Amino acid sequence: MSTLTLIAAVAFAFQANPDALSESAARLAQRGRADEAAALWQRALTAQPGHFPSLFNLGFLRQSQNRNEEAAVLLARAAKVKPSDFSTRYIHGTVLLKLDRRDAALHEWRAAIAAQPGNFKLLQIMAVEYSNGHYYREACDAARLALALKSDTPDVWMIAIQACHDARDPSVLELTRGAAEKFPANARANFEYGYQLRRAGLREESLPYLKKAMEADASYEEPYFFYGESLLLEDRYEEAASHLRTALRIRPDYMPACIALAKALMGQDRLEDASAELQRCSQGNSNHPQPHLLLSQIYFQLGKEEEASREKDLSLKLRRAHPEFMESPQTRPFPVPGK
């Protein structure tokens, strides 16, 4: 008789003891015998429906098997038994997110954080998910809490900067300054600070940081795009085009840079060049409406009215089919019961 068979036999003998069943099941699970483990946890739950270790472990097993609906039910039951158990709430949240139930996931994570307020990693995850749910205010708050716990890597700063930028939080300029000071050789940290300085109307002050970003990482396209776009606003079309071309060399499918380049060329009355550029972009991203919108204007100016009309119609059709390209999501408060 093997050891495991012995365990099973002992477990059978003590079938009325849920703790013993659960511990046996856990040992089976650790040996990869998931079906047998699950059967034991089920028996433990038959004997005691609120048996927390069985609820949790069977729930965890089901999520690891990608049986998320079952996992969610089990973990919800476990959370009722032990509402302040961090692991239960955390894993339940991840399961709910896999099931596309972001709000429910965030509710679980809020409970997990209440149990373990110093969990930096979960705060980061929550910041990202709040942002994905367009709960930008909450995203910014979570990211700043994470940053207060641990600020030694650029990533945590960037999550906070993005979240607080989306939340239109007044602290974002200060956050970017802090990141640029802490990571002076980091391209994105410098870019973000330069970007926020420019947004605050401090154009001259922004330029050194944008240049530092370009020097720190010549393969980072965003500073080139932003610099070019700034020049475009000042009608400095040739200089703008140069930077925008660099951004596009780095990332050929970078649509905002492509659109801006086309505008820079249109500003120089180089309609044919702009048209060629837009056609190239639209081949790279055939669902984006913007190249076709500008193409309709260029063709119309060139007297090609049929082509202009065709591009106009295509642009509108793509806009309706793919609203995500041109429409911003609404920020909204996270729904908290009782508030």
Add this chain to the structure above:
Amino acid sequence: MLHTGWLVTVLLTCSGLAAGQGMISGNARPLARVKASGRPWPVSFVDVAAEAGLTAKMTSGNETKKKFVIEANGSGVAFLDFDNDGRLDVFLVNGSRLEGFPAGQAPTNKLYRNIGKGRFTDVTKAAHMDHSGWGNGVCAGDVNNDGFLDLYVTYYGRNVMHLNNGDGTFTDDTERSGTGGLGDEWSTGCTFIDYDRDGHLDLLVTSYLQFDPRSTPLPGKFPFCYWKGSPVYCGPRGLPYGRLTLYHNRGDGTFEDVSVASGIRAVKNFYAFTAITADLDSDGWPDLYIASDSTPSIFLQNRHNGTFRDIATECGLAYNDNGSEQAGMGLAVADFDNDGRIDITKTNFIGDYPNLYRNLGRGFFSDISVKAGLAVNPDYVVWGTGFVDLDNDGWQDILQVTGHVYPEVAQISASESYKRPRLVYRNLGNGRFEDVSSLSGPGILQEHSSRGAAFGDFDNDGHMDVLVMNMHEPPSLLRNDSHSPHHWVKIQLQGVRSNRAAIGATVSIQSSGMRQTQAVLSQSSFLSVNDLRLHFGLGAAGAVDHITVAWPSGVTEEFPGVPAGELYLLVEGSGQAKPLPLPK
């Protein structure tokens, strides 16, 4: 306890579709403001509506929570001299409510006669203008060329043509003229336009959407019925689109629906508001531009043969500079940069910037609102707007009235509120504007949920005033108590070959090397009517050197210079500028 042993950290991210919303909102942030010019701003507005006698409270559905979009949009107002006494009178379009009113208690539109010295008297009943219904917009023109301004009012229901009898009364001429529409449409914008240049004003009517309370979904029913996660009235997105109607004036007081033949009806899929007519491509023929909510705006170019085509996309007038659709509400047209071409500004929903479409010539436009410094107040829902030279320095400033659509919005989002102050932008003369709202007096700082606005000089003091529709409140009459030392001149046109009110004419004046251009409009701002007398600030110049009028007939006529400080009548073909009295 073994359960913690299996923990793994999984960073999960899911991309989600944008949350639904009924109106296009760009989530735009306020951009940096230009450094304050430091120039003195002599303009101060004070609300004198109550003391002037404009006390009628406006109705527009439920005051605290809107069940349907029709309750949210309010109505237009008009500054017009209906009795030709030289003083601007006031017309207010009134709405209704879903449950209706007991017999005889329904609110009516209001007509107030200006009796001078800053006072108005209610002549609504005496003038036979006590029409009830769910009114929306108003446009003005002299339909029968008898020298008295007529009014057309749009409704959710049958629209009404009010013919001015010239004796202080109006006649409902809807039936005879054939301009009432289908009777179940929700019409919003309208503008008279002599599109075939035969001297008789034709009429364009816009409708917002096809509305039926029996079939329109209730708040929260669909994704387009939410604002920032809270259920609100549905629309306009998700509701059936509106349509355009063009009536041709036969010249005998009757109109014929030419919507299909003119190509107007071919334009589809929009939620239309304010309509303006002006010669936007400088070809001598009046065009149409229509602000559309949450759909591309419409530029109907006159093809000189009784037909139009929508080339808004091709000409840069459909979207903003970023290529995004917007929730277009109000429109103003004037030459803001004094280059001789008519430019356009359009107001939009919260989370967005207004447009400033600079006319590049040949009918092409470029949205330069960011460059011009107008992208600084995206936290307002903006409706009525005007290009108006508030300090008479020769540059057209911009005034906007604001207010959210959801009365309960403060409970949804702490940073938003139903009532907001007005916004004033001073034209710096270098292609840029600066926000001078905080310097523009108590009338600007007052918070209301405003919609329509009309611009005119009701007290004939040479400073442009503003009439504003406020939701569920009496209107505001913002008197401009400017102490600007600058000069000004007013010009009133009288068509002969052209329609008598000269709707669609363009006037350019030259003074001290500065050239200014304005158009005579039948409707603008938000569903409203401005003073048809054109007001030009002259700065330090004591006279106008030269006047050019491009008449709606297609004829361009030159007029001699005139001294400042007066109103002049320019009759088509006369070549003379005749001073008119400006009674206080």
